[in-house]
Each structure stands twice: as structure tokens, then as C-alpha cells.
Amino acid sequence: xxxxxxxxxxxxxxxxxxxxxxxxxxxxxxxxxxxxxxxxxxxxxxxxxxxxxxxxxxxxxxxxxxxxxxxxxxxxxxxxxxxxxxxxxxxxxxxxxxxxxxxxxxxxxxxxxxxxxxxxxxxxxxxxxxxxxxxxxxxxxxxxxxxxxxxxxxxxxxxxxxxxxxxxxxxxxxxxxxxxxxxxxxxxxxxxxxxxxxxxxxxxxxxxxxxxxxxxxxxxxxxxxxxxxxxxxxxxxxxxxxxxxxxxxxxxxxxxxxxxxxxxxxxxxxxxxxxxxxxxxxxxxxxxxxxxxxxxxxxxx
Numbered sequence: 001x002x003x004x005x006x007x008x009x010x011x012x013x014x015x016x017x018x019x020x021x022x023x024x025x026x027x028x029x030x031x032x033x034x035x036x037x038x039x040x041x042x043x044x045x046x047x048x049x050x051x052x053x054x055x056x057x058x059x060x061x062x063x064x065x066x067x068x069x070x071x072x073x074x075x076x077x078x079x080x081x082x083x084x085x086x087x088x089x090x091x092x093x094x095x096x097x098x099x100x101x102x103x104x105x106x107x108x109x110x111x112x113x114x115x116x117x118x119x120x121x122x123x124x125x126x127x128x129x130x131x132x133x134x135x136x137x138x139x140x141x142x143x144x145x146x147x148x149x150x151x152x153x154x155x156x157x158x159x160x161x162x163x164x165x166x167x168x169x170x171x172x173x174x175x176x177x178x179x180x181x182x183x184x185x186x187x188x189x190x191x192x193x194x195x196x197x198x199x200x201x202x203x204x205x206x207x208x209x210x211x212x213x214x215x216x217x218x219x220x221x222x223x224x225x226x227x228x229x230x231x232x233x234x235x236x237x238x239x240x241x242x243x244x245x246x247x248x249x250x251x252x253x254x255x256x257x258x259x260x261x262x263x264x265x266x267x268x269x270x271x272x273x274x275x276x277x278x279x280x281x282x283x284x285x286x287x288x289x290x291x292x293x294x295x296x297x298x299x300x301x
Contacts, residue, residue: 013057016048017118024120024156026051028072031114032059033083039109051076059113061105066285068113070267071099075117082115104262104285121146122157122241125179127172128164132187135230136161143234151179159237161217163187170199177209183240185217185233257282260300261289277301 020027032045040060047057049072055065064086075082085093086103087110093100103110124145126133137147151158160181162172169188173196176184186193193215200210218232219239255268266283273284277297284290293300 009058010046013046013048016056020048020050021118021120024154026076026117026119028075029116029118030057030059030068030072031116033112033114035060035112036110038107039103039105039111040107041111041113049073060111061107063105063286064103064111064113067101067264068115070270072115072117075115076119079117079119081117084113084115086111086113102262102264104259104264104289120154120156122159123148123151123154124237125149125151125158125160125176125181127160127162127176128167128187130163130165130187131226132165132229133161133163135226136163136233139227139230139234157182157241159183159240161185161187161233163217166192170196170203173200173213174203174205177205182244183237184213185236186213186215187217187229187233188215190216259283259285259289261292 017027017029028049030047030049032041032043034043035041041058041064045058045060047055047059047068049055049069051073053069053073055069059065059068067086068084071082071084083098085098085100087093087100088103088108090100090102093110098112122145124136124140124147126136126147126149140147145159146156158179158181160176160179160183162169162176162185164172165187169186173184173186186196188196193213197210201207214236217236218229219235221228221232221235223229223232256265257268257271258264259266260282262285264285266285268283271283273287273290275282275284275290275294275297277293278301282293282301284293
């Protein structure tokens with residue numbers, strides 16, 4: 001915990017964010033946008049939340065952390081930012097574009113927290129040093145791809161293009177297939193690729209793997225210049241990426257219960273604090289609420 005995120009604490013968090021980015025690990029940057037007394041948070045306080053749920057930083061009282069961590073993991077799952085409001089009076093704060101949750105800190109107060117998911121850039125792996133490869137590197141970088149020529153193992157989406165233009169095409173295709181890319185395009189004519197296909201089949205490459213290759217790479221937009229061909233290839237990659245993420249029906253909402261002490265919504269599947277009373281299970285946001293309930297269960301049940 002780094003109260004206040006000032007000085008060395010802020011530098012530590014920024015270094016942590018840089019390390020996570022360098023290692024291609026997704027995380028959420030949480031920033032306090034505003035607060036009302038008696039919340040201990042201050043505008044500009046920040047925290048980092050990893051995909052595993054690790055929390056580092058300061059957003060006010062620790063009672064806000066379970067909600068922030070849960071919503072941060074949802075932001076990583078769908079890649080969409082969120083604006084949270086934690087307040088003692090949720091109904092009064094509801095408005096479009098804002099997710100409202102009960103404030104469970106005993107000090108009261110309200111706090112608005114913006115969650116920004118930071119996801120690793122998809123990789124664009126290029127084989128060859130042709131004008132088309134150089135144009136792909138420039139345009140791909142401008143589009144936010146991580147352009148690499150020596151990829152390492154990673155869970156980041158990977159798109160490969162062989163633009164060797166006759167200089168070791170078959171070797172490059174085998175190397176690209178070994179990466180198991182989400183997309184493999186080859187810059188070559190259909191006649192040239194047919195000859196390469198025969199050679200690769202003879203070398204043990206499966207027909208199934210070769211059938212998945214896009215050749216000639218790129219959408220048919222009448223491209224001729226290297227920059228135009230690069231544009232057509234990246235357009236094909238974008239088309240593939242979007243097709244792989246169809247609009248889905250909203251996932252069923254997780255089963256929840258209301259903490260009888262503080263009124264906070266608790267996700268049943270992940271609840272850590274429960275108690276049995278009156279023939280049913282009660283769920284709590286924290287151990288403190290559970291202790292208060294067990295002291296006078298008849299009062300709260």
C-alpha cells in the first residue's frame with residue numbers, strides 16, 4: 001500500500017506499470033477522479049491491478065478494494081474502461097455510463113474511480129527486408145502493433161507476414177508456422193506460392209497448415225506500391241481480428257447476495273466470508289461484517 005501516491009510512491013507505481021508493459025502483462029490503471037468527505041482518497045491517487053487480482057497503490061480505504069479489483073478484472077476481460085462510484089447512497093448517484101456500488105467504509109464518503117485497462121499490443125512479425133516489409137513495419141507501428149523480428153513465447157495475439165520476395169521464402173514460411181500465428185500472409189503470386197507449396201509439402205509441412213496461409217496476402221484493393229500492399233495486408237489482419245470478436249450475448253450475471261450488515265453486493269461464487277443462520281447461508285464483504293452478524297444474527301437476519 002502506498003498512501004497518497006506521492007514522491008517515491010508514485011515513481012514506484014510508474015515503474016511497476018513500465019515493468020508490466022515490458023513483460024506484456026495486462027493490468028488496469030485505477031485513478032481517483034473525485035471524492036467527497038469523509039473518504040480518505042484524494043483526486044489523482046492511483047493503483048495498479050493485475051489480471052491475477054494483485055492490487056498495488058492507494059485508492060482510499062481498503063474496503064473499496066474488493067469492488068475495484070472485481071471491476072478491474074472485468075475491464076481486462078472486455079477491454080473496456082469503466083467509471084465507478086462508491087457511495088453510501090447508490091440510488092442517488094445512478095447515471096448513464098457510471099457503475100455505482102455501495103460504499104462500505106465506516107467513514108462514509110463517496111469516491112469516483114476511473115479504470116483504464118492496459119493490454120499488450122498485438123505482435124506483427126515480419127520475415128524479409130523488402131520494401132513491402134519495411135512499409136508494413138512503419139504502418140503497423142503507427143497502428144499500435146508491436147513490430148518484431150525475433151518473437152518469444154507469449155499469449156499476445158501474433159500476426160506474421162512473409163515478405164522476403166524470393167529470398168528464402170520457404171525457410172521463412174516454416175519459421176512463421178512454428179510460431180502458430182493467428183494470421184500468416186505471404187507476399188507472392190499464386191503461381192509462385194503453388195511451387196513453394198510443393199516444396200514445403202515435400203519437406204513435411206502439412207497441407208492443413210499450408211491451406212491456412214493467406215496468399216497473395218492482403219485484401220483485393222488494387223494495391224501496387226509497397227505502401228499500398230502493406231495497407232491491404234493490415235486491412236486483412238484487421239478484418240480477421242474483428243471477425244474473431246463477434247458481438248456476443250451478454251454473459252449471465254453472476255449470482256449475488258446482499259451483505260446484511262453494510263448492504264454491499266457480494267458475488268456468491270467468490271465470497272470469502274459466509275455464515276449459516278436460520279437454515280440459509282449469509283454472505284459478507286469482509287470478516288468484520290461477518291463478526292457483527294454472528295454477534296446478533298437475529299437482529300440482522
